[in-house]
Amino acid sequence: MTTINSKNKEITLDIQGMTCAACSARIERGLNKLEGVEQATINLALETGHISFDSAELNEDALIAKIQKLGYDAVVHQENNEKDHREVEIERKTRVFIISAIFSLPLLWTMFAHFSFTKGVYVPEFLMNPYVQWALATIVQFGIGWQFYKGAYYALRNKSANMDVLVALGTSAAYFYSVYIVLKNREHIGMFHLDLYFETSAILITLILLGKLFEARAKGHSSDAIKKLIKIQPKTAFVERNGTPLEVPIREVQLEDILIIKPGASIPVDAVVISGNSAVNESMLTGESLPVDKSTGDTIYAATLNENGTLRVQAKKVGKDTVLSNIIRVVEEAQASKAPIQRLADQISAIFVPIVVTLAVITFIVSYFFFTDGNFTHSLERMIAVLVIACPCALGLATPTSIMAGSGRAAENGVLFKTAEALEHTNTIDTIVFDKTGTITKGAPVVTNFLVLNKYEKKDIIPLIAAAERNSEHPVATAITNYGKDYGVLPAVQTFKAIPGKGIEATVENKQIIIGTRKLFTNHDITINCDSNFEDEGKTVMYAAIDHQHVATIAVADEVKETSKDAIHKLQKMGIETIMLTGDQVKTAASIAKQVGISNVIAGVLPTEKAAEVEKLQKENRHVAMVGDGLNDAPALAKAEIGIAMGTGTDVAIEAADITVMKGDLLKVVDAVKMSRLTVRNIKQNLFWALAYNSIGIPIAASGLLAPWLAGAAMAFSSVSVVLNALRLQRVRL
Known part of the structure; x- marks a missing residue:
């Protein structure tokens, strides 16, 4: 997906191979250092990168080459693919996990021979052969687990560290220590069972892969809103050619073409009704369940559903210009952008892995000399557990998954957040200023x-x-x-x-x-x-x-619009002060304000003065949002911390705003505030649990109370729990 404006160009890349926040941060830093890159934003949850750059100095191939040099792979994002890159990645991860599980399960079986309370479980003698275990573990360690070595190599080469470094260190310690034990006792093999840790390294890798698979599946659900919007776009349309309706691919529909929309059919483009009457279900765009009656002269929108009558329409917007395509673009850009609260997670992730490696080494030394009386094996187990349990995956996913789920759910209900920053900052709003005409009233x-x-x-x-x-x-x-x-x-x-x-x-x-x-x-x-x-x-x-x-x-x-009074009452119950700002005469403004329950009215304001009135409120240390629909509202929308435009308003107002609410319903403003508050709360929950998990898990692992394979399972499922918590936002009722 690329757009060109003079020498400035924007591109979205699908990036493969990222495992944690340190990965996305490294790619972001690497790209931003390139001469000609204006801004690069990498989204771990979406596995995409959005880059603005000077096309006179760089091209797409150079950006992809830089990402590959950092140890990852990238391709240009293709819109409307039948199967997106995440689905392909889920299929790949499923195959890899199954192969890893096949070779790890025999090693897991051998663990029953290690404990007195499982002595009764039958374990085939050939599985207890150190060379058989070595062979099985080698396949997992260097075949399946090669991706972790590759990731660790590139991370260290670029003077940073990520989850791959921790996994490679932890599993290698268990694997090579076991190799050392086998070689040391090679003359005595078969005489007694050796205490080996091949199963630890193999099961760790398998559990981490399982966790990553669950994580990928859960992340896929967080973008369900976008998938739904894309899927409801019809693939064909009936276009009049020489007076006869002819079915053609949607991409061949041109502006001003005459189309026939049959009952029960999905509408392919934005159009104006020339003849016919019908009820059209617009719920996929507005969240409103009741169908809207359409007749000659009315506008209909792509992907809405024609319910009961045949319509003859003329195409007015096609392809990327339709309302649906713009909604998809806005939601994708919002999900790809980075919320300010994510900076905390990025800063922690940047230093987290080196700190963990240091803690793991300290754990080994302290355990060896002070707690295990020089027992190398037990000290090694503690070190491996610390390395594995401390992976910062959950921390990296805490913010983007919530942003994806929250903005997607809002879009399904007719509220479009343009950026993640707008979604976060709406949470802080304590004052909302409303234009009168076309906003509170019907216009x-x-x-x-x-x-x-x-x-x-x-x-x-x-x-x-x-x-x-x-x-x-x-x-x-x-x-x-x-x-x-x-x-x-x-x-x-x-x-x-x-x-x-x-x-x-x-x-x-x-x-x-x-x-x-x-x-x-x-x-x-x-x-x-x-x-x-x-x-x-x-x-x-x-x-x-x-x-x-x-x-x-x-x-x-x-x-006054039917829902205005209810919306303003609900905002006031949420602790938000409501103000009317209008150019109309005082008497008229006061009458409208009284009807909807607004006590603070600023009337007789010229269009050029609206932004100044917003600034006055901001100087009183208020966090101000402006709601408007007209050309004269654009400066005030831009000046406010959050500009909210009515979807029925002018293009200039919508462009100047941070949020667009479909159909001009003020109850959607209530939904926007509610969704922002819930999303920010969800992000804070995720960050708290991600940090608490590591804060609690590391001391437990260091104390020897957590076996390495249990640490691996806990690490894997911590990421999944964060994603599942974010997915609760998709069930919010608005």
Whole structure:
């Protein structure tokens, strides 16, 4: 996946061979040192690298060569592969584990002969032959386990250390000590059983491979959200060619093509309905379970499901430009980015392995001279246990797996975090500033009151007034016209004149119609016979006259969205202060704020001043998020610590924001805050248990209370437990 902008280029690579946080940190450091690399971010959980670089100085091959020099392998990430690289890697790890288990199980069987309480278990005599054990262990140690030696070699060559170093040291100590015992007693073989540790090295390697296999499978589930989104994209579409629907591959659909969408079919592109009516299930994009009615002029989106009617549509966005493709891109970039909290884990991992090796050596020396009375075997066992149990795998997976699971679950419910940083920082927000129009309200004015004077009939008056407003482009006029359509077919307009800022004059059915402000009526010497308190409610009031007689008073307002009040109440219960920031007049803003339960209102603010108002709040040591949808909100969205854009808003607002909520539903803002808090809590749990595991495990291993193979099992399953904890985020109900 590459994008080019002048000389700046971005590339995503699939990286193979990483085993712990030290691996990803080493690749990241190595790439960032290359001349021409602007930024390289390596994600251990996704096993990918995202690199921005100057194409005039570097190319893809040079980046891959650098990764290979560091001891790993890389290929350019291919989108929409039938089988992604992680699935291929899981299959490979499964094969390797099975082979390792086949050669290790006989050695495991021999362990029954070592303990008095298992003496009754039958062990074939040929398995107790040191040369048979040596042969089996050698296959595992240098055939299956060669990957650990290779990783350790490259790590040490690049002046760093990783999990491979610990595994190679620990298993080699057990293996070569056993070889030494065999050679030392070669003349006495067959006379008595030797205390060998071939099974320790082989079983350690097998258990570590099993742990890595479980870990890979669990990590695969953490990106299930992306897989689901990719899988729901249809592979073909029915396109009209010479008036006949023809099934073609989705990649051949062009802009402005006419498509036929049959009932039950998945919609292949973003399009506008030309003809037909149907209900469309958009839950895969918005998380809303109820289908949405679609008819001529409505927009439909790729991968949504056409439920019951045939639609004839025109393609408006295809391929990578569809809403679905953009969602997939945003979620992938968020999962590939690095949260600030991960820096702690990276810093610890960078020094962890050298510290562990030092502790292991100290353990051996102290044990040999002070606790085991010079017993080399027991001291060696303790050293191996320390080396193995201290692998920092869980620490490296603590953050990225939570980020993947949390951002994926949010995307499934219509909340798109652009970066891991946005996902983490939303947790700190204590103040949310809302734009009014299009954010709290629907953004389109509607008639809320149509007061007709007593001596007139609504059915006679309303069609005339609605018809008169039909030729005006003003939003208030549109609202009045739409209201009048419920009263039948509107009559023809004979003359029309717009009076800017005041209203309109028209002739309908030979009657003179005047609709406008109080000032317009004053200019025409028309008496307002019935006053109202609509203006006190923050509504726009228009007066209508027919043949110079006041006949109706009309109140128009931008209606509050159905979920706005509930969303704001929930945010306040979460301890977040809510503020309305709008350019509208104070009276209107206060009325809307009262309806939704906001007490702090900043009204009459020019678009250029919105960012300054956000900055004022930040100077009061508040952590501010801004929610908006319009072009005029973009500076404030960018200025706030977290910008949240309505998915129904302008492209500029969405681009300036850190989070996009689909369908413009404010309850999705609640979901965003909730998901951030749960994800950060999950990360902290993972980091705590990863560090606690090592802090507790190392002293136990050093004291001799943990056999090396048990240490290997504990190390392997510690990583799995961290990943499984992260996967709990995928079950969060939003």
